[in-house]
Every structure is written in C-alpha cells, then in structure tokens.
Amino acid sequence: MRKPLVAVSALLLFLGLQVPAAAKSHLLRLATTTSVNDSGLLDFILPQFEKESGLKVEVVAVGTGQALAIAGRGDADAVLVHAPDLEARFLAEGKGVDHTCIAKNNFLIVGPESDPADVKNAADAVDAFRRIFQKGALFVSRGDNSGTYHKERALWKKAGLVPDGQPWYLESGSGMGATLTLASEKDAYTLTDLGTFLFVGSKTRLKPLFDRDDPLLLNQYSFMAVNPEKFPWVNAEGARALRSYLLRKDVQAKIGAYMKDRFGRSLFEPLAGRCIIPVK
Amino acid sequence: MNETLEITLRSLWVSGAATLLAAAFGLPLGLWLGTRGRSHLAATFLYAGMGLPPVVVGLFFYFLFSRSGPLGALGLLYSLPAVIIAESVLAFPLIAGFTMAGVASRFEEVRKLVRSLGGSEAQALLVLLTESRKVIVAALAAGFGAVISEVGAVTIVGGDIRHATRVLTTAVVLETRKGDLELAATLGVILLGVTLVVSGVLVAFGERR
Numbered sequence: 252m253r254k255p256l257v258a259v260s261a262l263l264l265f266l267g268l269q270v271p272a273a274a275k276s277h278l279l280r281l282a283t284t285t286s287v288n289d290s291g292l293l294d295f296i297l298p299q300f301e302k303e304s305g306l307k308v309e310v311v312a313v314g315t316g317q318a319l320a321i322a323g324r325g326d327a328d329a330v331l332v333h334a335p336d337l338e339a340r341f342l343a344e345g346k347g348v349d350h351t352c353i354a355k356n357n358f359l360i361v362g363p364e365s366d367p368a369d370v371k372n373a374a375d376a377v378d379a380f381r382r383i384f385q386k387g388a389l390f391v392s393r394g395d396n397s398g399t400y401h402k403e404r405a406l407w408k409k410a411g412l413v414p415d416g417q418p419w420y421l422e423s424g425s426g427m428g429a430t431l432t433l434a435s436e437k438d439a440y441t442l443t444d445l446g447t448f449l450f451v452g453s454k455t456r457l458k459p460l461f462d463r464d465d466p467l468l469l470n471q472y473s474f475m476a477v478n479p480e481k482f483p484w485v486n487a488e489g490a491r492a493l494r495s496y497l498l499r500k501d502v503q504a505k506i507g508a509y510m511k512d513r514f515g516r517s518l519f520e521p522l523a524g525r526c527i528i529p530v531k
Numbered sequence: 532m533n534e535t536l537e538i539t540l541r542s543l544w545v546s547g548a549a550t551l552l553a554a555a556f557g558l559p560l561g562l563w564l565g566t567r568g569r570s571h572l573a574a575t576f577l578y579a580g581m582g583l584p585p586v587v588v589g590l591f592f593y594f595l596f597s598r599s600g601p602l603g604a605l606g607l608l609y610s611l612p613a614v615i616i617a618e619s620v621l622a623f624p625l626i627a628g629f630t631m632a633g634v635a636s637r638f639e640e641v642r643k644l645v646r647s648l649g650g651s652e653a654q655a656l657l658v659l660l661t662e663s664r665k666v667i668v669a670a671l672a673a674g675f676g677a678v679i680s681e682v683g684a685v686t687i688v689g690g691d692i693r694h695a696t697r698v699l700t701t702a703v704v705l706e707t708r709k710g711d712l713e714l715a716a717t718l719g720v721i722l723l724g725v726t727l728v729v730s731g732v733l734v735a736f737g738e739r740r
Contacts, residue, residue, distance in 0.1 A: 280609065285708065289705075289708055289709045309609065309690075309692045309695055310692060310693065311609065311690040311691070311692060312691070312705075324597050324598060324599040324600075325597075325598040325599050325603075326597050326598050326599075326608050326609070425708075426708045427708075428707070428708040428709055428710050429707065429708060431710075432710070450709065450710060451708075451709060451710030452710075454710050455710075482598065482599075484598055484606075
C-alpha cells in the first residue's frame with residue numbers, strides 16, 4: 252500500500268500540484284439529489300451559508316441512491332435526499348446521523364394532453380397507475396435508484412401490479428430532466444417531482460395530469476450528516492453547521508419563497524424538521 | 532470571472548495536463564517499441580487499451596481514491612488531480628500506440644540512410660525523432676481529443692462540482708439535464724471550437740521547419 256502512495260505523490264509533484272491536505276475543514280461536501288440542485292435551490296440558499304460559516308460547499312448532484320452510496324463510503328460530509336426507505340436503511344447501517352426533514356413538495360403524474368388512460372379522472376395516485384396499466388399506455392420509468400424511482404415502484408406495489416417486461420414500460424436510466432424529454436417525445440406518462448417538471452417539463456409537450464394533494468405523492472427532502480464515528484475524516488462540524496442553517500427560521504422562509512413569484516406556488520414547502528413520512 | 536470561461540479554461544488545463552502526463556510515459560514507450568521491430572503482444576495490448584471504457588477507468592479510480600479505498604488518505608476523489616490521472620490513463624494507449632505504429636513504419640529506412648551516410652545509431656534515433664514529428668503530433672492530437680471530449684470518467688471521479696471539477700462535457704450534461712438545451716448547445720460549440728484550435732496549433736507545430 253505504501254508504494255502506490257509514493258507513486259501517486261510523485262505523479263502529483265510532476266504535475267506541479269499539491270497533494271490536498273487530508274483535513275480540509277474549510278470544505279463541506281454535500282451529496283444531493285439532482286432536483287434540489289438543478290432547480291437552482293442550492294444556488295439560492297448556499298452562498299449565504301458560505302459567507303456566514305466561511306466554509307466552501309462542494310455539491311455533488313446525483314440521484315438519491317448514488318448520493319447515499321457516495322456518502323456511505325465516507326466520500327461526502329452530508330446528504331440532501333428524498334427516499335425515506337433508503338434513508339432509514341442508511342441510518343440503520345450506522346452511516347448517517349442527525350436526520351431531519353427540510354422541505355416537501357409533491358410528485359405528479361404527467362403525460363400527453365390526449366391522456367389516453369384518463370389519468371385526469373383517477374380517484375388517487377394508485378388508481379392513476381392502475382389506469383395506465385390497464386390501458387397499456389406508454390410509461391417512462393427512471394429505472395435508476397433515485398428517490399423518484401423508489402416512489403414510482405412503491406406506487407406499482409401498492410396497486411398490486413408488476414409493470415416489468417410490459418412492452419409499454421420503458422426505463423430511461425437517466426435523470427429526471429432527460430426522462431421528461433423522453434416521455435414528451437414518446438407521448439408517454441411519467442412520474443416527476445414538481446421542481447424538475449416546472450423547470451424542464453414546462454418546455455416539453457407534457458401536461459400535468461394528476462397534480463393533487465395526495466399523501467401517496469408526498470415528496471419529502473431530508474438532510475443527514477455522515478456519521479463521524481464510522482468515517483472519522485468527515486467534516487462533522489461543518490455538517491452540523493449546515494444542518495442548523497437549513498433549519499433556521501429565515502432560511503426556511505427563504506426556501507419556501509423560492510420561485511413562488513414565478514410559478515405561483517412554492518417549489519419547496521418548508522418542513523422545519525417535522526417529517527411527515529416517518530424515517531426510522 | 533465569467534463562469535463559461537472558467538469552465539473552458541479548466542477543460543483545457545485538465546486535457547492538456549492529462550495529455551502531457553500520458554505523453555511523458557507514452558512517447559518514450561512508443562518510440563522504444565517502434566524501434567524494436569514488431570511486437571504483436573505490445574500492439575495487442577496498446578490497441579486494446581485504445582478501447583478502454585472511460586466509465587470503467589472512472590470506476591477504478593473512484594474505488595482507488597475513495598476515502599474508504601486504498602489511496603483514500605490522499606483525499607483525492609472529486610479533485611482535479613484525480614481527474615487528470617484518470618484521463619491520462621485513457622490517453623496513454625492512444626499516444627503510445629500511434630507513436631509505436633508511426634515510428635515502426637519508418638525506422639529501418641531512416642537507420643539505413645543514416646548509417647550509409649556514416650552516422651551512428653544514436654544519430655539515427657535523433658533523425659528518427661525529428662522525422663517522426665508528424666506522427667507524434669497525430670498521437671498527441673488523438674490523446675487530447677479523447678480526453679477533452681470524455682464525460683464518463685470525469686463525472687465519476689470529478690463529480691461535476693461547480694468551481695472545482697466542472698468541465699465543458701459535464702456542463703453540457705448538466706444543462707441538458709436541466710432542460711436548458713440552448714446553453715448546452717452553446718457549450719458544445721465552445722467544446723468543438725477548443726478542440727479545433729488545439730488541433731490547429733498541434734498541426735502547425737508538426738509542419739514547422
């Protein structure tokens with residue numbers, strides 16, 4: 252193990268680059284789901300935190316599953332994610348601490364204007380999925396390990412249906428924005444978070460067909476620090492500072508106000524630490 | 532500084548450094564192999580290396596540099612040095628392979644000529660090197676082109692962190708994901724322009740007398 256270390260150090264010297272110090276306490280790495288980053292929320296609230304704390308926040312925006320995988324190897328200091336079942340497992344494995352709920356919005360079912368499966372008149376989200384299944388209407392799944400994908404799979408399960416292998420069930424394997432574009436091109440249905448739909452989906456031909464206050468479609472964003480007892484090199488102090496910042500009254504108000512003028516509704520409604528879906 | 536300019540400069544720096552790093556090992560190796568007559572084994576490995584999947588190389592360095600990995604103590608994951616190292620591995624077979632093939636095709640000819648004029652073996656090598664300038668330019672252009680257009684490894688090892696590891700290709704992916712296709716296309720055009728300019732500079736260098 253010593254040899255490669257020396258070799259890599261020599262390589263870096265050759266490049267004229269300094270080996271970064273092991274303890275970079277002025278850096279805080281946040282692994283996060285794409286929606287909070289791509290919607291611009293983090294750019295809206297993090298600069299003030301950086302100014303107040305003197306920390307520099309590095310955002311790695313990936314799917315929730317990947318964010319937790321990165322943090323689960325100690326390669327991030329904190330996570331901002333939206334998959335309660337995965338979060339619970341992360342906590343149970345001792346990888347995360349200080350779980351708290353930051354904000355919520357809702358998932359919605361979007362699709363072509365013609366709405367062949369008549370999702371518009373569904374009684375609830377599960378009924379909407381049932382209608383899509385019975386009609387065999389094209390549906391695009393994320394097919395990754397994202398929070399949205401987990402929500403979609405939970406809805407199929409609740410409906411008692413298995414869409415896998417059906418010719419109308421497409422898996423995009425890509426992010427929400429790309430999946431919305433794909434669904435639009437194919438005149439297909441898909442499940443999306445509100446933020447990405449308003450930003451990306453509004454530029455496509457997709458229409459919001461099931462956009463109701465259904466508890467089944469609740470989208471809850473949580474913050475967790477990476478457990479410093481398991482990964483002693485993490486910036487635990489920085490993660491704690493970010494946690495209290497995100498829960499602060501004025502910051503919560505700022506989160507709730509983000510883009511409200513533009514879209515006439517909150518993209519992210521503040522939860523101030525009160526989880527609606529229990530995570531344990 | 533304008534963020535697009537910042538990302539463009541970072542792309543140039545990463546690709547340039549990775550190409551130079553790969554060339555530091557690849558050129559001597561290619562030269563050496565090229566002057567030793569045909570080696571099928573070396574050719575097989577180098578040509579196969581040209582097909583190294585960037586995502587697999589990215590994953591390899593992800594595990595290597597991860598805090599929980601063997602070189603975790605260096606704290607290199609999601610930093611530019613890590614990206615440069617991973618990219619240089621991708622450029623290396625291209626540079627070594629092109630150099631080897633180009634040098635091998637004219638080595639015997641050059642040596643016979645230099646020897647017949649009374650030159651030494653060392654002088655033959657020197658002449659070969661200057662005569663192979665165009666080959667080396669082609670090798671460097673291939674390496675640089677592969678690295679600057681690469682998106683898989685740089686995403687996995689670099690993480691596309693704003694003001695830190697975001698390069699032109701990952702910025703295109705991000706803007707596409709965000710649905711800002713116009714900005715994505717603009718960045719794509721810049722990427723093409725940068726590649727064109729660098730290739731032009733390399734070719735000019737190869738033609739210089």
